[in-house]
Amino acid sequence: xxxxxxxxxxxxxxxxxxxxxxxxxxxxxxxxxxxxxxxxxxxxxxxxxxxxxxxxxxxxxxxxxxxxxxxxxxxxxxxxx
Numbered sequence: 001x002x003x004x005x006x007x008x009x010x011x012x013x014x015x016x017x018x019x020x021x022x023x024x025x026x027x028x029x030x031x032x033x034x035x036x037x038x039x040x041x042x043x044x045x046x047x048x049x050x051x052x053x054x055x056x057x058x059x060x061x062x063x064x065x066x067x068x069x070x071x072x073x074x075x076x077x078x079x080x081x
């Protein structure tokens with residue numbers, strides 16, 4: 001019988017937990033990742049990055065999982081569910 005390597009399973013992390021981790025990291029930079037309300041969704045996407053000192057949108061159409069990996073708040077074995 002051949003031995004096969006099992007793929008390591010990813011630990012699911014909720015979207016809320018991911019947002020909290022990201023916002024804790026961004027707090028020092030006076031930024032926050034926000035969820036878009038319905039009427040602005042076509043302009044900003046589902047998530048946007050807000051500069052809290054100037055109250056200006058820094059980035060729109062942000063993917064929380066990609067941003068979390070960029071900032072180092074998500075480990076390689078974690079996935080956003």
